[in-house]
Amino acid sequence: MSKVFIMTDSNSGITQAEGKELGIEVVPMPFMIDGEEYFEDINLTQEQFYHLIKNDASVCTSQPSIGLISNMWDTILESYDEIVYIPMSSGLSMSCKSALNLAAQEEYNGKVFVVDNQRISVTQKRSVIEALKLAKEGYSGSQIKELLEKTKADSTIYITVDTLKYLRKGGRITPAVALMGTLLKIKPILQIHGDKLDKFKQTRTMENAKRIMIDQAKADLENFLSYDGKKTNIYVDIAHTDNLEEAKKFAEEIKKEFEFIDSEVANLSLSVSCHVGPGTLAIAITKELVK
Numbered sequence: 001m002s003k004v005f006i007m008t009d010s011n012s013g014i015t016q017a018e019g020k021e022l023g024i025e026v027v028p029m030p031f032m033i034d035g036e037e038y039f040e041d042i043n044l045t046q047e048q049f050y051h052l053i054k055n056d057a058s059v060c061t062s063q064p065s066i067g068l069i070s071n072m073w074d075t076i077l078e079s080y081d082e083i084v085y086i087p088m089s090s091g092l093s094m095s096c097k098s099a100l101n102l103a104a105q106e107e108y109n110g111k112v113f114v115v116d117n118q119r120i121s122v123t124q125k126r127s128v129i130e131a132l133k134l135a136k137e138g139y140s141g142s143q144i145k146e147l148l149e150k151t152k153a154d155s156t157i158y159i160t161v162d163t164l165k166y167l168r169k170g171g172r173i174t175p176a177v178a179l180m181g182t183l184l185k186i187k188p189i190l191q192i193h194g195d196k197l198d199k200f201k202q203t204r205t206m207e208n209a210k211r212i213m214i215d216q217a218k219a220d221l222e223n224f225l226s227y228d229g230k231k232t233n234i235y236v237d238i239a240h241t242d243n244l245e246e247a248k249k250f251a252e253e254i255k256k257e258f259e260f261i262d263s264e265v266a267n268l269s270l271s272v273s274c275h276v277g278p279g280t281l282a283i284a285i286t287k288e289l290v291k
Contacts, residue, residue, distance in 0.1 A: 002081040004135040004144065007072070009064065009095065010040040011088035011269040012124040013239075022132065025072055027087070029095075029271060030062040037062070040270050049270055050242040050278050061271045063095035066102055073102075073112055082111055082141035086127050086148070088271065089118040089192075113145040117152035120192060121269045122237040122284045126155070130289040147289060154287035156220050157192040157239070158200065159268075160209035162279025189213060190276070206281070210250060213283045214257055225287050235286040236260040239268045242278035250281055261288060 007025040019026035028039040038044035090096035103112040134144045187209045191200040240247035
C-alpha cells in the first residue's frame with residue numbers, strides 16, 4: 001500500500017499550526033502589500049491583513065512560486081510514495097493550473113496528484129479532511145483525486161458583504177455602480193459554486209441578506225446537495241472576514257434551520273477577503289463525500 005501525503009494551501013483556512021496537528025503541509029499564499037511580499041500565516045496574520053486594508057493599503061494576491069512547490073514535493077517524496085495536493089479553485093487563481101503543469105513533469109508523474117475540485121475556504125478544508133480519511137483507509141493518490149473531483153459540485157458558498165468598496169477596488173463592479181449601491185445601502189449576495197465568484201442577489205439589510213442565504217442553502221439541499229432524502233449528511237459552516245461575533249450569532253441562527261453532521265465558524269481565506277473586505281458573512285454547504 002502506498003504511503004500518501006496530503007497537502008493544501010492557506011486558502012483552505014488551515015493554519016500552519018493546524019497543518020502540523022493534522023500531519024499535512026500548508027502552502028502559504030503570497031500577497032503583495034504596498035509593494036512588499038507577505039506570506040499568509042508566516043509574516044502576515046489575519047489581524048495585520050485587516051489593519052492594512054482598513055488603512056487603504058494596496059493589496060493584491062499572488063501565487064506560490066513553482067520553486068517553493070517543487071522543493072516541498074521533493075522533500076515529502078523522500079518519505080512518502082505519493083502526494084495529493086489540494087489547492088484553491090482553478091477558477092479563482094492560476095496556482096492550481098501551475099501546480100497541474102508541474103505535476104505533469106516526468107519526476108512527478110504518477111507520484112503527485114493535484115486536485116482541481118473548485119473549492120476554497122471551508123469547503124476546501126472539508127476536502128482536505130476527506131482526503132486524510134481516504135489516505136488512512138488505504139486509497140491511492142489517483143483514487144483520492146478521482147473521488148474529490150467527481151464530487152466537486154457538491155458544495156456551495158453564499159457571501160454577503162458589508163461594503164462595496166473592495167468589490168470596486170478588485171474591479172468586480174464599476175465605481176459608478178459602487179457609489180450608487182452605497183447610496184442605496186445595497187447588500188449584494190455572492191455565490192461561489194464551481195469555478196466562479198458571481199453576484200447572486202441583492203438586498204438592503206444584513207438581516208435580509210442572511211435570510212436569503214439561508215433560504216437559498218435550503219433550496220440547494222433540495223435541488224442538488226441532498227440524497228436518499230437525508231439532511232444529516234451535510235456540513236454547514238459559517239465563514240467571515242474580521243466579523244467573529246456576528247458570525248457566531250449567524251451560526252446560532254443556522255442551528256435552528258438545519259440538521260447537519262458538523263459545523264464550524266471559520267475565517268474566509270485572505271484571497272477572498274481581498275475582494276470582499278471586512279464585515280463579510282458567508283454560509284457554506286458541503287455534502288459528505290460518499291465513496
